[in-house]
Amino acid sequence: MAAHIKKIAANGLPTLIGSLPAANHQQAMDWILEATPEIPLWPQLPAIPQERMLNQFIEGLAGIIEADDRTYFDITSDAFSDAQLSFYEDYLNVTEHPGELLASRFKTSPERAAGLYLLAKQTQKIGGKLAAVKGQVTGPFTMLTGISDANKKLGYYEPSFRDIVVKGIAAKAAWQVAYLKQAYDVPVLLFIDEPALAGLGSSSFISVSIDDISQDLAEVTGAIHSSGGLAGVHVCANTDWNILLTSDIDILSFDAYSFFDKFITCKSLIHTFLGRGALIAWGVIPTSEPEYIEKETCDSLVSRWEQQAVLLSGDGWDTKALLQQSIITPSCGTGSLSPELAQRVLQLTKEVSATLRNKYLE
Numbered sequence: 591m592a593a594h595i596k597k598i599a600a601n602g603l604p605t606l607i608g609s610l611p612a613a614n615h616q617q618a619m620d621w622i623l624e625a626t627p628e629i630p631l632w633p634q635l636p637a638i639p640q641e642r643m644l645n646q647f648i649e650g651l652a653g654i655i656e657a658d659d660r661t662y663f664d665i666t667s668d669a670f671s672d673a674q675l676s677f678y679e680d681y682l683n684v685t686e687h688p689g690e691l692l693a694s695r696f697k698t699s700p701e702r703a704a705g706l707y708l709l710a711k712q713t714q715k716i717g718g719k720l721a722a723v724k725g726q727v728t729g730p731f732t733m734l735t736g737i738s739d740a741n742k743k744l745g746y747y748e749p750s751f752r753d754i755v756v757k758g759i760a761a762k763a764a765w766q767v768a769y770l771k772q773a774y775d776v777p778v779l780l781f782i783d784e785p786a787l788a789g790l791g792s793s794s795f796i797s798v799s800i801d802d803i804s805q806d807l808a809e810v811t812g813a814i815h816s817s818g819g820l821a822g823v824h825v826c827a828n829t830d831w832n833i834l835l836t837s838d839i840d841i842l843s844f845d846a847y848s849f850f851d852k853f854i855t856c857k858s859l860i861h862t863f864l865g866r867g868a869l870i871a872w873g874v875i876p877t878s879e880p881e882y883i884e885k886e887t888c889d890s891l892v893s894r895w896e897q898q899a900v901l902l903s904g905d906g907w908d909t910k911a912l913l914q915q916s917i918i919t920p921s922c923g924t925g926s927l928s929p930e931l932a933q934r935v936l937q938l939t940k941e942v943s944a945t946l947r948n949k950y951l952e
């Protein structure tokens with residue numbers, strides 16, 4: 591039986607996308623709690639090799655080889671068949687006995703995600719503003735197109751390995767929801783980070799099946815829901831928005847600063863998506879170019895969001911109604927920025943959210 595899913599009153603609250611350029615996890619958590627105390631997340635520090643996007647969530651996946659110079663998969667070794675059998679036995683066990691998930695191979699260890707464990711210890715520090723907590727996991731398409739075998743064949747095109755990755759990420763996402771629910775009696779938002787979806791339609795992914803992508807996403811989303819979490823997908827560039835808007839996800843997170851003109855072409859689908867109670871996470875604070883971060887102000891970004899909201903209005907959706915089903919975020923993570931620029935992004939996120947809420951929801 592699926593766990594009860596707590597809903598969130600979004601109301602233009604701010605949150606972040608995982609990566610930060612902090613010196614350590616405690617500094618990152620201090621930044622997070624100052625900027626987004628209502629929906630804090632756990633920080634990823636990509637300067638640490640084990641916390642990079644592909645490395646952070648590969649523990650326990652059969653066929654993965656971590657060498658000194660690269661991470662790849664190998665399904666040809668003598669050891670793989672035993673590892674594969676063990677993986678599926680464990681997967682079936684936690685599927686049938688969800689209570690055993692927390693102690694299973696699908697956990698993410700402190701060595702890979704120290705920030706996650708730190709967030710779980712912040713219950714006394716966070717106080718009464720809390721609306722939700724946020725976690726994140728690397729999406730299956732991004733993982734499978736980021737890892738190849740010794741012959742450079744992408745994992746996505748190897749069916750047996752692909753199934754392991756999809757089921758492994760689904761179980762890891764469910765584990766993370768269960769872990770955060772132990773610490774916090776608030777909604778848990780679990781974002782599936784899928785930057786590789788920006789490559790859809792390119793020559794690199796010409797043979798990719800949209801149905802397969804949708805099926806893999808549904809498997810991860812279903813696992814998040816079964817564990818009692820709300821599922822989001824974050825894409826930091828343009829993609830085939832139809833895939834996400836017609837899926838079962840609860841939150842769509844996109845780069846509204848640079849790609850709203852592409853997103854708005856799906857206006858009627860967006861209205862349908864919102865109409866079923868789903869949320870939009872507007873990445874209206876830029877992160878990609880230092881000059882954009884430096885030139886923008888709270889006022890300019892509030893104006894930008896308002897202009898976008900007007901374009902998206904219609905069919906009963908005005909600016910206030912849109913804001914009620916919106917979260918305000920940076921366009922992407924800040925892990926590749928200088929600490930000074932990252933802190934400016936966080937401050938702008940806080941200010942833009944507060945300004946919009948004071949203007950439309952007070």
